[in-house]
Amino acid sequence: MGFDPLTLKYDVNGLIPAIAxxxxxxxxLMMAWMNANAVLRxxxxxxxxxxxxxxxxxxxKGETSGHVQELVDFRVDCxxxxxxxxxxxxxxxxxxxRRSCFYTALRDGGEVEILTPETG
Structure with missing residues (x-):
């Protein structure tokens, strides 16, 4: 039995959040959006x-930057x-x-960048 991406629950724009x-x-690392065709691809x-x-x-991801994401495991929430x-x-x-898009932390009531951009 194959997986059908149409069984997922997309928003009114036909998108679903995907956490990497x-x-x-x-x-x-990041959150971005997928539609059914992006899931299939x-x-x-x-x-x-x-x-x-x-x-x-x-x-x-990485098509122009070279910072590719190779899929290891695909999971669907409850x-x-x-x-x-x-x-x-x-x-x-x-x-x-930066390694992750989640580089800003709230500390002592203020925002602090906890990751610096990678160089080279």
């Missing part, structure tokens, strides 16, 4: 493909309205050149 998590460290290619809301186009993608990340995941 590093397979080795367990670190949460990801499962078929093993390269994570998102849907860019700003460009209204498919976005294969409500079928959110995805967890366990990935093997090459280079930084965030467009700010």
């Amino acid at each position: 998590q590093d397979e080795d460290s367990g670190e949460v 990801t499962l078929q290619s093993g390269r994570v493909t998102y849907w860019s809301r700003s460009r209204q186009a498919f976005w294969v 409500d079928r309205d959110c995805l967890l993608l366990r990935v093997r990340q090459t280079g930084p995941a965030c467009h700010t050149n």
